[in-house]
Amino acid sequence: MPPTTQPTQLLSPGLLAKLERLELVSRKVFRGRMKGERRSKRKGQSVEFADFRNYVPGDDLRLIDWNLYARLDQLFLKLFQEEEDLHIYALIDASESMNFGDPTKLHVAKQLAAALGYIGLCRADRVSVQALGDEGRRAPVLRGRSGLWKMLQYLDSFGSGHNVSLHEGVKQFSLRNGGTGVVVLITDLMDKEGYESALRMLVGRQMDVFVMHVLSPEEIDPPLRGDRRLIDVEDGDQTEITVNAYVLERYKQTLQSFLKSVKAFCSRRSIAYIPVRTDQPVDEVITRYLRERGVVR
Known part of the structure; x- marks a missing residue:
């Protein structure tokens, strides 16, 4: 189209x-490709503090926590939550x-x-x-x-x-x-x-x-009665049925069983x-x- x-x-x-x-x-x-608004497993630079680590020569001096250095006489880097x-x-x-x-x-x-x-x-x-x-x-x-x-x-x-x-x-x-x-x-x-x-x-x-x-709603509770010819819109298969109260009740039971099985299948796989x-x-x-x-x- x-x-x-x-x-x-x-x-x-x-x-x-x-x-x-x-x-x-x-x-x-997940590990993203670009900066975004999601929390990442990686540590980077943002406004949200994540952790400290020891200073290593070559680190950015702007990330040193000087208040902590004044108290402990040791250099620590502030780590922030990187967003991806x-x-x-x-x-x-x-x-x-x-x-x-x-x-x-x-x-x-x-x-x-x-x-x-x-x-x-x-x-x-x-x-x-x-x-x-x-x-x-x-x-x-x-x-x-x-x-x-x-x-x-x-x-x-x-x-x-x-x-x-x-x-x-x-x-x-x-x-x-x-x-x-x-x-x-x-x-x-x-x-x-x-x-x-x-x-x-x-x-x-x-x-x-x-x-x-x-x-x-029509699939959940079909408004059908009487003799019907059902045609599969995807492969053209046809079947003729008589729709009465018994057939509709069996259909609803089958549908509920199908929905229950789908839900259980997904639940077992964290879907x-x-x-x-x-x-x-x-x-x-x-x-x-x-x-x-x-x-x-």
């Missing part, structure tokens, strides 16, 4: 103002199954990616928003608030139809991106090949992995699992729901 001239308004001005005060929580400490940037990846499942609901799951996924991406841009992190299976273009790596426009243009430039499996999409991402950081996979997890291998791949990369599982309904306002999801779950602060 070619890019449009005006990006769709994914983030309202009111939400943008709220996002500027938030920060994405990384449960791991973080790489935040937002991976969007753009398969045809995401083009469902009102608003569609894909639209909500784009809103979530844009919101999380803007939080990272405001914190001087490196941000990359990518559609799984979108091999034709390399998504830009952005930094700073000025990158918001390019991020929104990229999000507006693609639609559904990238029908690669989650495994293949994550594999392509891994081959194109060699770094570590925080990765947020936004998907409905509707993949006949399963989701497990894709998530294992991200965990194996030593990423801090978040899964935002997007479902529509943050966040279920999201498309009828939840994105403003509420980001500023309240994700804050309560410790994803942002």
Whole structure:
């Protein structure tokens, strides 16, 4: 799908103002490439004191603690917490199954990616928003608030139809991106090949992995009755069923069992699992729901 001239308004001005005060929580400490606003394992120069160490000839004399020298008659250097940037990846499942609901799951996924991406841009992190299976273009790596426009243009430039499996999409991402950081996979997890291998791949990369599982109300509680022909939008498979109270109850039980198994799978591998309904306002999801779950602060 070619890019449009005006990006769709994914983030309202009111939400943008709220996002500027938030920060994405990384449960791991990564070594960044540039100065930023994240605490690092390394000691450097900033306004936040970290530790002392003995003076070694050649050290910067400006870092000597002269008050400590006056008391102990020994030279010590003041060490400060070095702040570095973080790489935040937002991976969007753009398969045809995401083009469902009102608003569609894909639209909500784009809103979530844009919101999380803007939080990272405001914190001087490196941000990359990518559609799984979108091999034709390399998504830009952005930094700073000025990158918001390019991020929104990229999000507006693609639609559904990238029908690669989650495994293949994550594999392509891994081959194109060699770094570590925080990765947020936004998907409905509707993949006949399963989701497990894709998530294992991200965990194996030593990423801090978040899964935002997007479902529509119609998928959670289908408003269907009577004889129906169901067609898989991704591979065209068809089946005919009669939808009655018994079938709907079995469907709901199967769905709850699936959601429980996904949550358990993620928990065992320290993956943050966040279920999201498309009828939840994105403003509420980001500023309240994700804050309560410790994803942002």
